[in-house]
Amino acid sequence: MELARKLEILADAAKYDASCASSAAPKRDSRGRTGLGASTGAGICHSFTPDGRCVSLLKILLTNFCQYDCLYCVNRRSSNVPRARFRPAEVVDLTLDFYRRNYIDGLFLSSGIIRSSDYTMESLVEVARSLREDHHFRGYIHLKTIPDADPQLITLAGQYADRLSVNIELPTDAGLNRLAPEKSGHTIKRAMGVIRLAQEQAQQEKRPKVPAGQSTQMIVGADAADDRNILQTAQTLYGAYKLKRVYYSAFSPIPDSSSALPAQPPPLLREHRLYQADFLLRSYGFRAEELFQNTGDLPLDIDPKLSWALSNRDIFPVDLNRAPERLIARVPGIGIRNAKRLVELRQMRAIRYQDLIRLRCSIRTLQPFVVVQDYRPGLAEAASDTLRRMLSSNPQQLSLL
Template sequence: MKLSDKLEILADAAKYDASCASSAAPKRDSVGKDGIGASTGMGICHSYTPDGRCVSLLKILLTNYCLYDCQYCVNRRSSNVPRARFTVAEVVKLTTDFYLRNYIDGLFLSSGIIQSADYTMELLVQIARELREVHQFRGYIHLKTIPDADPALIDAAGRYADRLSVNIELPSHDSVARLAPEKSVHTIKLAMGAIRRRRDEAHAEPRAPRFAPAGQSTQMIVGADASDDGQILSTAATLYGSYQLKRVYYSAFSPIPDSPASVPSAPPPMQREHRLYQADFLLRSYGFQADELLPAGGNLALDIDPKLAWALAHREHFPLDLNRAEPHLIARVPGIGLRNAQRLIDLRRHRQIRYADLSRLRCGMKKVAPFIITADYFPARDSTSSSQLRRALADVAPQQMALWPELKAA
């Protein structure tokens, strides 16, 4: 098979993995002895790091052959899809050639399981090792680790990769046992724990070799099982707290031809995935707890964002006097983000906040107005019911949302 044909198959097979990002990638220099592949340049944009650097990644599988038969996976053992496999040399060549053509700044590499977990993981590590040591590649490398592999191999992967990820895929033990019988949540969490410990050790000793400096991430599939958003967010919160993950990624389940009867025949609304990302951001950055966003479980609202849903359910806090309120409550006002919350705190040290100040900060005034008090703006408390506000502030009409599953399936 031609290399171009392999690339077409294995790049397409990798598109279902959402945990592909470059946040927290370290800065490097490709000048002189430091090697090639600095992740500071501009190329084909796939993602931006927190400090604004654009990082484009070659995202491929080493192979889509797989011993496992995970029911939700397009590359499962029983799936009728074209198969291909790169050699180690081919992946190294593609990565270096694409970088020298300014197509990419880094590599995201995953794989199906071939022969054994150890054998597959050893190949992934070999690719990263050759890129770093033979070709002096200083671009970003994200390796998908295989939790069943020997811990020594995962340890080696962390020495060469910027980020490691171990996909948990489903939020409950029962769902993993039913839909991915060759996998074990216990084994996955052991691998996550080992990565966290090695990172902690590297941070504690300044002279220690670096280990996955961009951290670790995972992915959960949305809509492949009966788990609701409450379960998904609760699992995500536990993973963040226990393993110090950088990100949990959410991927809406996408049925493929000849999908087994054990998984749904239709995808969930794409808006559900979007709301989970919004809720996840509230967990990581705003101090929300999962049970605050969904105290009774169930799914997030599709017509309004999770922050607005929380505010409508807690009208006792609003309207909030921005000149007196605690900083963490200002950040919970719909339409005010973290940066603007801090700007408002800084401003009120010098003078009182006025309504026009929020407009100048480009806050979402339609959402902000019912929830705030300023020096010159005093809306009446509870002057509008939560249901009326919800209808006025909803992102889309309900009839549009009803069409999304059918549109995605088409």
């Protein structure tokens, strides 16, 4: 098969892996497949490094042949899709060629499972090894690890890659057993533990090259798990394995899908709300349990932070001239950076309403929840349902001054 055709097939096959996908991506759907270069396909994607830089990555599979038959996967062994396979040397050459043309800053490489987990993992590692050692490639490398592979291979992969992914696939063991019975949640978590242990050992020994950090992905809407299940699983993974990120991928239609899968995909807005809630867990100190009241799903009409505030009206309004920084950061419309700036500002003088405008806080959102020297909300006692309707509707309907 010609290299261009392989690239077309294996770039398209990689588009469902959200572990490095840019936000606001087009809807993913394998019914009516698109070719290389189309905005709905893959090939080159965007990711963000820990220091905030946006990098372009060649995003491909080593092969989309797979011995597993996961019902939600377009590349499952029973799927009637075009198949292709790269040799490791071909991936190396493609990466170097794209990099020299300034198309990419690095590589995201995953694979279906062929022959055995160890054989597949060895091939992935060989690509990264060759790039690093044979060609002195210093670009970004993200490898998707194979959970069943020998732990030594997974550890070795971390020596070459900047990031490793071990996909948890589904938020509950029950969902995994029903839709991917050949996979084991225990095995997946064991691989995560191998990566974490290698990192800790390298840090303790003060090695110059610390093994790569790790991320994972959960499919949303393929099983019966609600948002509470999903975020509680993410919270556990962050704590137990020190993951850098948990990515959420809304289940999307696949050809010849099983009757065990839902007839319709979940709204993409649900995926967006999960990312917002995940950010609250990682950066704001929220616990997953705080974000839910009478339902197991996040509201779609308002963001999770506003939903939490409306459910905890006894805390508000917050006096920005007195409240601790941690609480100020929880006010809807005020982020972590502005919370820090407000605390620094009040050490010099009292905070006034114009200061919030100057800091470009979300004034419409924060109005019902704050008190400053020259402002107190006129609807501080309004019912939460009333505020919710106002804050999720026409801005002109909100008049709190």
